[in-house]
Amino acid sequence: MLSHKAKYALKALLFLAQQDENHISRTIEIAEAASIPKKFLEQILLDLKRGYFVGSKQGKFGGYYLLKSKNEITLADIHRLFDGAIALLPCASLNFYEPCSDCTSESECLLRHGLMTIRDETLKAMQGITIASLVKK
Amino acid sequence: MLSHKAKYALKALLFLAQQDENHISRTIEIAEAASIPKKFLEQILLDLKRGYFVGSKQGKFGGYYLLKSKNEITLADIHRLFDGAIALLPCASLNFYEPCSDCTSESECLLRHGLMTIRDETLKAMQGITIASLVKK
DNA sequence: ACTAATTCTATAAAATTAGTAGAGTTTAAG
């Protein structure tokens, strides 16, 4: 399941994606349009900025705008940024790999192989969902 | 990501699946073989019992054994039993459906449709992983 | 200078997860 943070991030990105090119949206606008607590959204937008998904303009008449193209922002990206690994266990993860503390031999682990299969399929599916594809539907 | 509970459940089921037919395994055996805290495993085995995945025999020389066939226990089943919905949001879930409190119109929700696509693909993949398939590899 | 916005750090409340404790119940064997 997605955290609220990830869900709010997606909703914010969808909002930004629907604005005119070069339009800058204030946090409060996004928050109200997408029903997201404003102070919480501030943090989320900063995270998105640090991930180079959005850009910002400070000061009066400042706000946020999409930095990457709608086609380049995938569900997998947002999941990883806010909720971490896509794999079901860290030992089966590409980006968040960690060995299991209770695992005697990773190569002989019966679970890991199956979880890597799931990871590959889920990842592929998640990379197929972009902000652009969501807006179009 | 899977919770420890779900991971331990899978490891316990894998252990049971590797025993001889009609063999009964004590909790302590499973716990030691799979490096699972015994008291925690007790709860997990009870959950698996209530889900009719395993059966138990009480009293001296009691223990647990697989109730369902190895082919009939899927990763999707165990995920749902211990970690709930496979969908990324409750509004996109088949078995754990709940409307979003911050959603004005579900039918117009841009997110939901994409998340249902992911759910279908993930579910299909997870239903393809069975205890039997994990043991075989 | 003033205003309106982002940025940053700290804090807090709530929920979830992971694990422990201990009493109770059931069964087999002597």
Next chain:
DNA sequence: CTTAAACTCTACTAATTTTATAGAATTAGT
């Protein structure tokens, strides 16, 4: 019928994570 060995059940606790909130600092336009 007593004892031992196992599952069963309920309650509790500690740690972590999640979901925010508060408020000061910074930036930029007029």
